[in-house]
Amino acid sequence: xxxxxxxxxxxxxxxxxxxxxxxxxxxxxxxxxxxxxxxxxxxxxxxxxxxxxxxxxxxxxxxxxxxxxxxxxxxxxxxxxxxxxxxxxxxxxxxxxxxxxxxxxxxxxxxxxxxxxxxxxxxxxxxxxxxxxxxxxxxxxxxxxxxxxxxxxxxxxxxxxxxxxxxxxxxxxxxxxxxxxxxxxxxxxxxxxxxxxxxxxxxxxxxxxx
Numbered sequence: 001x002x003x004x005x006x007x008x009x010x011x012x013x014x015x016x017x018x019x020x021x022x023x024x025x026x027x028x029x030x031x032x033x034x035x036x037x038x039x040x041x042x043x044x045x046x047x048x049x050x051x052x053x054x055x056x057x058x059x060x061x062x063x064x065x066x067x068x069x070x071x072x073x074x075x076x077x078x079x080x081x082x083x084x085x086x087x088x089x090x091x092x093x094x095x096x097x098x099x100x101x102x103x104x105x106x107x108x109x110x111x112x113x114x115x116x117x118x119x120x121x122x123x124x125x126x127x128x129x130x131x132x133x134x135x136x137x138x139x140x141x142x143x144x145x146x147x148x149x150x151x152x153x154x155x156x157x158x159x160x161x162x163x164x165x166x167x168x169x170x171x172x173x174x175x176x177x178x179x180x181x182x183x184x185x186x187x188x189x190x191x192x193x194x195x196x197x198x199x200x201x202x203x204x205x206x207x208x209x210x
Contacts, residue, residue, distance in 0.1 A: 036172055043168030044161035053160035057153035060146070067146040070139035073132035080125040089115025 034042075044050055088111035097107035111118075133139070 034172075036169060039172045040165035040169045044165040047160075047164035047168070050157070050161040050164045053153070053157035057150065057157040060150040060153040064143065064146040064150050067139070067143045070136065070142065071133070073130060076129045078125075078127045080123075082123045082125075083120045084123070085117050085119035086121065087115050088112065088118055 091111075097109055099106055
């Protein structure tokens with residue numbers, strides 16, 4: 001029976017270093033406690049009210065750019081291509097061809113009087129339009145209003161971030177205080193237990209006061 005037990009022990013001793021090598025080492029940064037400044041910064045960046053206020057501020061900044069576009073020139077381009085055939089009878093034109101000076105007879109008409117199909121003809125259409133407002137007081141006022149709203153939104157985002165940081169800092173300090181109080185109670189309990197053990201030893205030795 002001793003030989004199987006010895007072989008099992010040797011196998012376990014050989015496997016243990018491999019298991020320790022394959023197991024991931026704990027990250028010291030992941031287990032490290034957060035400081036007060038880190039807690040406040042994380043709350044200011046990731047709390048729901050602060051992030052919502054920051055998104056509203058970004059929306060207000062984008063609205064300023066949108067309103068400013070009313071003061072810029074407006075350029076538009078349009079291009080088109082089409083192909084079609086024409087019936088010359090639909091022109092309604094009687095183009096004189098004159099008389100042949102040699103024969104004295106009228107020259108044949110350019111188009112068949114009964115009409116003929118011409119084409120297909122490719123048509124290309126390219127158009128551009130540039131428009132600008134020399135004076136638009138309404139657009140100027142809209143830009144100013146958008147800028148004022150953006151400034152107010154930025155201030156609100158900063159206030160939300162500061163409020164979240166203050167709330168997180170206060171909660172962190174309360175938790176630290178509770179941990180300190182718990183540690184003090186544990187230390188007091190440990191000291192009381194040690195004093196009780198000393199008193200019992202003195203009683204058993206006959207040197208203590210009952």
